Each structure stands twice: as structure tokens, then as C-alpha cells.
Amino acid sequence: MSDLFSSSSSDLPAGLDNEKELQEFLLVEREKAKLQAQIHEFADICWDKCVDKPSTKLDSRTETCMLNCVDRFIDVSLLITNRFAQMLQKSAGGY
């Protein structure tokens, strides 16, 4: 990634190369694990919102509901984050 301040990796001993590769691998895997945890949470929330009685397939209404549920949840999360930040800024500005 940012190699601005480190010397080029090609002159590192092999053991260090392995270590670096491992660290990058772990960073990527951690991001993937976070994404999956988020998907589990969305599935949990949206299942409760959208699915009535389980049948032989998800009908199109339920499918649309699931897809919208994810997007609206993210919208709400963004909205609250932004509004909360504004509130903090306002109250900090009072001093």
C-alpha cells in the first residue's frame, strides 16, 4: 500500500517478505470478516421485517422487501450518523 516512507520491499530478506505478505493477508481477511458479520446482522434484521411464513420459495414481494430493507437500513444509519455529528458540532460550538 503506502510505500512512501519504507524502502522498497525487494531488498528485504525473505522472512520479512513473508511477514509482510501475512500482514496484508490478515488485513484483507479482517475486512472480509467484518463484511460477513454485517451481512449476518442485515439478514437478521430484514428477515424479521420481511418474511412472514416460510414457504417453498421467497416470493417477489419478500425479495423486494429484503433488498429495500438493506438499503433503507444503511440510509438510516447514514442519516443518524450525520445528524448526530451535527448535534455534536452544535453543542461544541456553544462553548
Place this chain on the structure above:
Amino acid sequence: MDSLSASNISSAQRDELMETVKQQIAVANAQELLTKMTEKCFKKCVSKPGASLDSSEQKCVSMCMDRYMDSWNLVSKAYGERIQRERNRN
């Protein structure tokens, strides 16, 4: 600072560690899915627990499992698409 001393791992060790990590993540993921499905499908399919799990309840649980996995995949797709859209916006 002295990460140098701890970093002499061989390529084989590195590959082994990567494989272990991948497997552990996969197991944790499967366990999470299993826990959620059990909880959700118990809620949906067993409203009044009887002396045994009757056949209609069993049928409901099977369908519920399949639908939960469908839902999981749909959510995964929707989330992936949203992330893509947010990236393109910035």
C-alpha cells in the same frame, strides 16, 4: 521497532498460517449462520412447543432454513451493490 526478530517465518509457515486463518473464519461464519437459522426458524415454526417436533413443524423448519439462506444471499448481494454505488459516488 524490533519486529525484525519475530519476522523470520518461512514461506511454508506463512502458507500454513493463512490456511488456518481461512479455515477458522469459515468455521466461525458457518457457526454464526447456524445459530441465526436455529433462532429464527424456532421462532417461526414452533409457536407452541409440544411433546415432539411434529411433521409440519419439521417441514416448516426445512423450508425456513432454505429461505433464510436465500435471504442471506439476497442481503449479501444488496449490500455489495450498495458498497459499489457508494464508492462510485465518491
